[in-house]
Amino acid sequence: MGVEGIGAKVLRKEDRRFITGQGRYTDDMSVPGMKYAAFVRSPHAHAKITSIDASAAREMPGFIEFLDGQQLKADGIGNIICGWAVTSKDGSPMKMGAYPALADGIVRYVGQPIGIVIAETQAQARDAAEGVMIEYEELPVVVNGPDAMKAGAPQLHPEAENNICFDWELGDADATAKAFENPAKVIKLDIVNNRLSPNPIEPRAALGHYNSAEDHYTCYTTSQNPHVARLVMSAFYNVAPEHKLRVIAPDVGGGFGAKIYIYPEEIVCLWASKRTHVPVKWTSDRTEAFLTDAHGRDHVSDVEMALDANNKILGLRVNTVANLGAYMSLFSSATPTYLYATLLSGQYNIPAIYANVKGVYTNTAPVDAYRGAGRPEATYVIERTMETAARELGMSPAEFRRINFIREFPHQTPVIMNYDTGDFEATMEAAMKTADVAGFEGRRQEAKSRGKLRGLGMSCYIEACGIAPSKAVGSLGAGVGLWESAEVRVNPVGTIEILTGSHSHGQGHETTFAQVVSQRFGVPVDNVQIVHGDTDKVQFGMGTYGSRSGAVGCSAISKALDKVEAKAKKIGAHLLEADEGDIVIENGEVKVAGTDKKLAWHEVCLGAYTGHNLPDGMEPGLKEGAFYDPQNFTFPAGCYICEVEVDPDTGVTEIVQFVAADDFGNIINPMIVEGQVHGGLAQGIGQALLEGVNYDETGQLVTASYMDYAMPRAWDLPMFKVETLVTPCTTNPLGLKGCGEAGAIGSPPAVMNAITDAIGNNDLTMPATPEKVWNAINAVN
C-alpha cells in the first residue's frame, strides 16, 4: 500500500470547502433574474378538489404567476413513474394509480402539491401560496397498511382493488409448507418495522432555468443521481429534451435514499421556468420535507420459523404488508420485494423460504428506499426471530446462530441470492471478544445492584450491495440497467481527472476515488480531481445508492484505469525501447523492470499528447472510458452487539456499549469506512429508540418537525467500537463489498434484542420509547 493508495487513512480532500463555509449546495445557487417558488399543498389526506381560485394571490405583493395541474396536463407533462415493474403471484402486473406532478382533481396525502406560486422573494411566494383559495370535498381516509386491505376501507385508486398494488411472492411455497409439516419446534413472531423519515439535514431544493435564447434547460437539484433525473425528466415527463437539459447536483447535504427520486418539485420548477421566462428556485422547509420526502420502512409482518430436533432451521415463512403510501415512488416496488425478501436467508442455512408481500396504498406520503432499503426490514425479521428462537430453546443466541451459519461459499440461498464469500463465525467471534460477552453476566448483576436492568443483544446481518447486474435486474422488472460509467482523462502534465457517474453527498468520493488512482500509478491524490454531479461533464451514470459507489463505481474507474495503463505502457515501452511486457508503472514512474531505465509519469503523459514519438498507428492522447456491469451483488456482513441499561422506574434506555464487527471486503480508506458505520449505526439506533413517522386517523402528519420527530442527538448515542475483518469480494476487481448502509441494517435488531433481554418481555415495538418500555416492564411484573 502506498501512503495514499488503497487501504491508507487519507484525510478528505473535500473537507476544506465545507469547514470554511464554501460548500456550494443547491440553495446557495443563484442566477440573474431568479425568482422564488412556493408550492400550494393539500391540507387534506384524501379529498376532491372542487375549485381553485388564485385571484386574491394575484393581487399580493411580488406575485408573478400561479400554475396548477390543469396547465401541467395541457402542456403534456407526464405522470411520475415507477422504475421497477413488479408482477403479482397471479401473473398480473402491479396496479399503479396515476401520479401527476401537480394534483389532477384529487389529493391523496397531506402535502401533495397542487400548484406552484412564483414571486419576487421567497417570503412573498409563501404568502401568495397561502392566498390561493382551494375548496375540497373531503373523502374517507386510511393510513395503515393492514387496514387499507380490509373490506369497506376507503379506495385510493380505481386501478387497485382493496388498495393492493401488488401481491407478490418469492421462494418455494410447497417446499416451505413441507418444512413445517413435522418440525421439532416452530417459532412465531409478529414484527412491525416502523415508518421513518430519512432527514438529510439539507432540505431538498431545485433551481430550474430555461434559457429561451439557447432553447436550453438547466436544473440544479439535490439529487443522488443527476443523470437518472435527466433521463426521466426528458423521456417520461417531457419537460425538456435530453440533449438540451443539463442537470447539476452540486454539493448535496446527505441523501440516505430520499434524494434518489425525481420528485414533482424539480419537474414543476423547470416547467414553470419555461412558462414564466424566469429562473425559478424552490427550497423545501423542514415541514415540507417531513410531508413529502419519501419515507422508509413501514412493514407489518408475521414470521414462522421451523426447527428440527438439532435446532437447525428447516424453513422460514414470512407474510408482509408493505405500506406504499398514496403513490408509487421510483423504486417503491423493488424496495419491499427484491431488496427485501431476497435477504431473508440471513447468514444461515435455510433449506426452504417462502415470502409473500402485499404492497398497499394508503393516504400517506410515498414510501421508498431509505438507507438499507429492504435489507433492514429483512434483517429485523430474521435477527429478531433468531434471538427469540434461542431464548425459547434456552440456548445462547451465539450458539444457536453458530449451528446454523453458512460456512461454504459460494452459497445459493432459496431466495435468488448467491453469496460469493464471507466468514460469519469470524465476525461474530470478533464482536463477542470486543464486547466482552463472557463478562456480561457480571455486569448484569452489578447493574441489578444499582436497580438497573442490563441486557445484551446481538444481530448477525448480511446485506446485498453493489446493485446490480443489469441483465438480472432487467429480468426481474427493473426499467434501467444498473452498471456504472467512468472516464479517466490524463492531462499532458500527468495530472488526472476522473469523471464518474457516482455522486458524493457525504461519502468522500473525492478522496477515496483519488486513492484508487494513486494506488495504480503512484501519483499523489492531490494530482487527481474527481468530477461528478453534472450531466454536461460526465457522459452518463446511474448515481449513488445501495452502497454501490465502491463496488460498481470504483470498478468502472478500475476498468478505465486498465485501459489507460495499457496505453501508457505501450508508449513507455516505445520511448524506452523496451518490451511492453517488461514495463511497470509505480511511484509515479514508468520503468523497465529489472533495469534502471525509467521515465517520469508526466513524461509519458506529455509524450502521449505531443505525439512526436508514438508507436506507429497509435492515436495521440491519454483518455479512456469504461462501463462496468457487475457480475453479482456484493455481500457485506457482520455482527453487532448492543448492551443497554434500562431504568425500570422511567423506562429510559441507555446504550452503554455498541460493538460492530463488519466484513466489507477490501477497504480503500478505513477512516471513511468507520465514519459510514458510525452514521449508519446512529440511524439504526434512532429507528430502534427514537424515530417514528406518525399519522393520525385523519391522515394528518403529527411528526412534521424536529420538535415532534425525535432525531438522534449527541446525547442519545455512545462512542462506538468499530472493527473490520476482510474476506475480499470475489466478483469485482478491487474486492470491495460496500459499507454505506450496514450500520442502519444491522443495528435495530441488536438494540431491540438487548432491551427485550433486559426487561424480560419480547413484546416490544420500535421505537422503544420510555413509555413503551415502561409499559412492557410492567406488563410482565
Add this chain to the structure above:
Amino acid sequence: MSQVSMTVNGRKVSGECEDRTLLVHFLRDNLHLTGTHVGCDTSQCGACVVHLDGKAIKSCTMLAVQASGSDVTTIEGIANGQDLNPVQTAFKEHHGLQCGFCTPGMIMTITDMINRHGSDLDEETVREELDGNICRCTGYHNIVKAALDAASKMGTPQQVAAE
C-alpha cells in the same frame, strides 16, 4: 423595509431588508455568506449557528434588525486567512464531517463551547451542549472527538478569551 448595519467577520456592512427578515437570510441573501445554513423551521437543527457579540446563537431565531449594531462572526470568518482555526482543523483530522451541511453550525457551537470551557471540556459536556445541533451523517462520534481534541489544543478559557 428596514436599514440594517452590523459588523460581519470584521467588516462593516449594511443593507435593506424586510422587517421580518431573519438574520440567517440577511447573511445568506444580502451578504451572500452562504456558509450559514438553514436545516429546519423550529430552531432545532443548529445549521445556522453564528456568533453574535462573541456568543453562539441561532441566526434563524433572530431578526436581522435585532442584530443591527452587533458584531457577527460566521463560518467564513473564523480562519486566519489560509490558516484554519483549531476546531476546523480538528474536524478535518478526525473526520468530523461527511456531507458538510451541519458542519458550519457544529464548528460555531463547539468554538463557543471551547471559549467557555477551554481544556476542561469533557465528552459528557460536549454531548449535552450539542443538544441544539443535529447531524445525520456522523453519529456524532467523530464530532465529539474533534471537539475534545480542539479543546485540548486551544488551552484554558482565559487564554482563548484573550486571543
